[in-house]
Amino acid sequence: MSVGVAQTWYMMGRQLRNLMREPIWIVLMLVQPMFWLLLYSQLFRRIVDLPGFEGLDYVDFLAPGIVIMTAFFSGTWSGMGMLQDVERGVLERFLATPTRRSALVFSHVVRNAVQSAIQALIVLVVALALGATNGGPLGWIVITLAGALVAAGFAGISTGIALLTRKEATMIGVANFIGLPLLFFSSILIAQALIPKWMQDLSLANPVEWAVRAAREPVLPDTAWGDIGLFLTLLLAFAAATGVFATWAFRAYQRSL
Numbered sequence: 713m714s715v716g717v718a719q720t721w722y723m724m725g726r727q728l729r730n731l732m733r734e735p736i737w738i739v740l741m742l743v744q745p746m747f748w749l750l751l752y753s754q755l756f757r758r759i760v761d762l763p764g765f766e767g768l769d770y771v772d773f774l775a776p777g778i779v780i781m782t783a784f785f786s787g788t789w790s791g792m793g794m795l796q797d798v799e800r801g802v803l804e805r806f807l808a809t810p811t812r813r814s815a816l817v818f819s820h821v822v823r824n825a826v827q828s829a830i831q832a833l834i835v836l837v838v839a840l841a842l843g844a845t846n847g848g849p850l851g852w853i854v855i856t857l858a859g860a861l862v863a864a865g866f867a868g869i870s871t872g873i874a875l876l877t878r879k880e881a882t883m884i885g886v887a888n889f890i891g892l893p894l895l896f897f898s899s900i901l902i903a904q905a906l907i908p909k910w911m912q913d914l915s916l917a918n919p920v921e922w923a924v925r926a927a928r929e930p931v932l933p934d935t936a937w938g939d940i941g942l943f944l945t946l947l948l949a950f951a952a953a954t955g956v957f958a959t960w961a962f963r964a965y966q967r968s969l
Contacts, residue, residue: 745782745835749774752901753842759902768931775839775846776855776927777900782835783828783859784895784920787866788887790824791874798878798965807966817958821867821951828863832856847930854940855927861947862923866890868954872961894920899928919950 753771797803806816832855836846846852873886897914898921899907907915915921926943929935 783863787863790867791870824867825860825864851930858927875961
């Protein structure tokens, strides 16, 4: 294991330990997804009678979207953790150690991916209890991986913005500005065929839609595994690009000290 990977792993462990000391945050981040899954799925269960749902039960259709929505919001808000480290002087103290700067950044990104994977498994277990198939064992893997990648991608953006602005109010504004448009320009809650054509075209440039398409494909009849591979590759490239952005933002933060 290289030094950089080992240090990233160590720093991620530190953050996970902090999270485990306050597990209420994981619970709070699951309250809204559970609301959507438990109530929305029952309220709109007859929506699958419309064309575009391919005979699916709505819980089976909805569960992958809820996983992605949870991971997406988790990623967009993850910069708050970096912001707290900056405000408390924790980051400056780590700069006085031999720890690689990239490890300080990527540990936040990786921790968010791991956290989102845990949340995804919880959502899928609840969906299974409601009668969803979740696409079988391979479906569980694909859905969890798509959630982890989209969380990592937006965590990179959020971490970078936190390092550049260092203001909580700005972080909240940016998270809301990014969150709502990308959420509604996706097929998280409704079949893609029922979305207006112009919105379908715009959604092709939306990483949230990539994640939804990858996660939902395993539960559809005649699963297109090639499409899953394509969207997961796009998500991986997105996560890598935002990780580079976060690293650049960290260097800008260092120069400002």
